[in-house]
Amino acid sequence: MKFVSPVSYKKDETYYSNNRTDIPSMLTGNPQKILEIGCGEGKMGELIKQRYECEYIGVEINCSAAHKAEKKLDRVIIADVEKINLTDYDITEQYFDYIIYGDVLEHLYDPWTTLYKHTQLLKDNGYVIASIPNIRNLEIIESLINGNWTYKDKGILDSTHLRFFTLQEIKNMFANCGYKIVDIKYLRDKPFDPNKIEGLINIDLPKVTIKNVSKEEALEFLSVQFVIKAQKVIAPETTKSFKCSIIIPVCNRLGYTKQCLDGLIKNTPEDLYEVIIVDNASRKETKEFLKCLEGDVKIITNTENLGFTKACNQGAKVASGEYLVFLSNSTIPQPGWLEEMIQLAESDEKIGVVGSKLLYPNGTIHHAGVVMDKNKLPSSLNEGCPANIPEASKQKDYQIVTAACMLIKRKLFFDVGCFDERHVSGFKEADLCQRVGKKGKRVVYSPKSILIYYDFKKRASNQKG
Template sequence: METYKISWLKLIKKLSPYNIKKGLLYLKHFGPREFWVRFTERFQTDDVDYEEWYRNHQAAEEELERQKGETFAYMPLISILVPVYNTPEEFLKQMIQSVRRQTYGNWELCIANVNPAHESVARILKVASARDPRIRVTDVPENEGIAQNTNAALRIAGGEYIGLLDHDDLLAPDALFEIVRAVNEKGRPDVLYTDEDKVSTDLAEHFQPHMKPDFNKDLLRSNNYITHFFVASRALLDQVGGLDSAYDGAQDYDLILRCTERADGIVHIPRVLYHWRVHKSSTADNPASKMYAFEAGKRAIEAHLRRCGEKAEVSHTKDLGFYRVNYKLEREPLISIIIPNKDHQEMLAACLRSVERSAYRNYEIIIVENNSTEEQTFSYYRKIQSEQVRIVHWPGEFNYSAINNFGVQHAKGEYIVLLNNDVEVITEDWLSQMAANCQRKDVGIVGAKLYYPDDTIQHAGIVIGIGGIAGAVFVGLPRRYTGYLHKASVQQDLSAVTAACMMVRRTVYTEAGGLDEALKVAFNDVDFCLRVREKGYLVVYDPYVELYHYESKTRGAEDTREKARRFYSEIEFMRSRWLSILKEGDPMYNPNLTLTKCDYTLRNNQKG
């Protein structure tokens, strides 16, 4: 289990007058209790110092020089759009220099100057465009908002690809090189995006790296995780109609949603190639300063959902800029809940009592009895058996996959829930929540958030590669904490979720062939999720469905030779079947993040 402790030295170093002022704003927004949770979580110990990590992983000077001489089969013109409005002189110069230092030379910097009367800005732009003809400037006579100002820059752009850059931010020198390399290697995709970090006003410190997954539809509906550096083909931008001023403040979010809806290919480049400058008025560091932007983000998601034919309500979470999408259940089909059981009558009874509190009533329970020996177990079965609760008998040896497959054969429901007998449901509307997600045509599996009895996280999704094959994330994190970029507490797509509580459409269960009975104990849920994803379906982690899991934190010790042999054979099975994803990395994770811990901290290695 991971430990989560505050680094007091790190905290003291951060207590500048500005951070104290910012902390007071957060206190006002969250209230004392929630503020303390966010505050302590932000300063948890991180084994890897990001500043050192960044120095080790940025492109070396020799590499940058080599890139300048490299050619590609396809070398598109990339137009970088920058709306400028009264930008501080030093910020503007640094932004321009970061573009001029690009190792890929076929670019143009298209600047829309929204206030031509601002003398120092006008002078800098005049000198820069005279020095480098790739810098093009158009004056905007009236400030019509950031979307229209950006569209003004788009109108003078001639590139085959368009990138968005804020007037006070910076590109890494190899940003465009990596974009063009990916364009060539990935079949000219319509959308590309990179990892990013934040940088202090004086550029002295890089911090808060945002290591992103590959395209993640549900995460994008929860938060604009793509943000920077965002690049799209000109053809796609023309198709969607550029930026929309109705969403000023979240105009990039709206554009990204519209582009990803129609894109032919979306590619993530897992390198920190964009530096988001933080200063007092920046939403990067003070979210509460621009509430209108988060309202615009909410409206952007709502419009996106309407275009996609999804009926849902969008609401803010306590963490501004992160949203909850609550899908509407269109009807109430029969749901079959499959519970394997051997003795442990009291544990099973507690599980069933929690299920009985469900707000959703159209369900059946199928208990798969497997070699119980205690008379009280069978007495309990006789007591609970009814039209809604059925007992079926699996006489063979314990095989989790076979037991569940057997239970599904007896199920009548349109949706299947695999449920452990050692869980207790917390969320009364859990079935309707899961079914509302599962009814979506592109969703195959929905998973939940599980806690140990001491209110620490037992399961908040699974990452392929952690611990060698696969591991749950945020294990041991206090329930009230939200994790790295709130990932423990926002809905997103993952490669796998636990079968301790998993819903799947029956048609998908059948199409994927059910659980693989070669995996008797371990990894059967992971394997099943990966096979469902291979069929083109999403595996959704829904943190708003919560349960207690009474599994011991030390359970699973392979303390006999037979168990150890079985466990190692299942590891080998997974390695053989899923060698590709184990080598290439979980697409819903990030190769810059650790596989030895479960807390989304950085991978502690030198540049490879």
């Protein structure tokens, strides 16, 4: 049998002449100067130059492809981008409106440093556009479960790929390198309508089941590639302002707190919020964990357990966000949860409070709005029902929404007098929401803001309120 190394695959003739349209469609405005890393034969650059009267410079490591590109582009630099400094090629800092990396970053030894260094070449608020394969693709996962990781001459497991990325790691890379992602295209090789998914689903593979998959995760699993548009971030001012202050009371149960914070970090744009954790006299392991948290986090430490209600009021008093979000550490935020709440709150000035859809880990409903029953007690509607029932899938005004995940304007919260600390259990939110209603404001349930909820009633009764 003849030995063949996976990296000996020869690229076919179309490899360097790909004329893709998804990247050009993400260009906006009237760009004057564009740099493309890995320009190949210049087909895409030629298309963009026909659309915009711009200066277009390419960088290409393959000499044959580069010489063909020279006939189409304004200038082509034949070099390995990781081994050169582009400022040595008469390119000044803050020169480009756009830098394009079409199927390039995964081929680099250190794409992080390349992205970071290239921020200096972008104008203030300039953009990068990058297409990157998705290693979290469902077919790759299934292949790996079957014991296979077979390199090929093209595709996600292209034998010349050095780095592999999930969507979350792509987001981390751009954030750490000084960019803010403003748009993401999900490229699929099979048809898929995400609007058919309501709530959480399970994906059954022959050897494993992936449970509690959201619509956004399903879209990621079925994508072969992402096209990212990210904007250069200008150094922030010394004083930070936040859209939301997320207030999380905790008392022991460190596992719940960790998974809540993990979900929060993973599924929430970091520039939207600060976190305020109110520690109700937790044991040593929780205290040690909280000390290690970094970023925009404030910790309030109580010497005794003051309960959820008082802890929420404590957190609100040190909050700086336009909105307060009260969040139980028994929740796990899902993708888009906070953006949906903010969007709804800002859609009508009459909206005072927004509540989320909370689902048990098995996908059934914990909270989809609360009403007062005939005994004048708070009653959660549709609890235990499937997540996608019509009643729980529509935005609706209610008397009450749960404080396990509740958004309210900071000013309104203090205008109505905060939570009444005499109340515990469901009465604290009932009382608050009623006072909000008396101010002429609406209490609205958002079915698109979804969190997983682990029932506190099943926990040891070591946290009041």
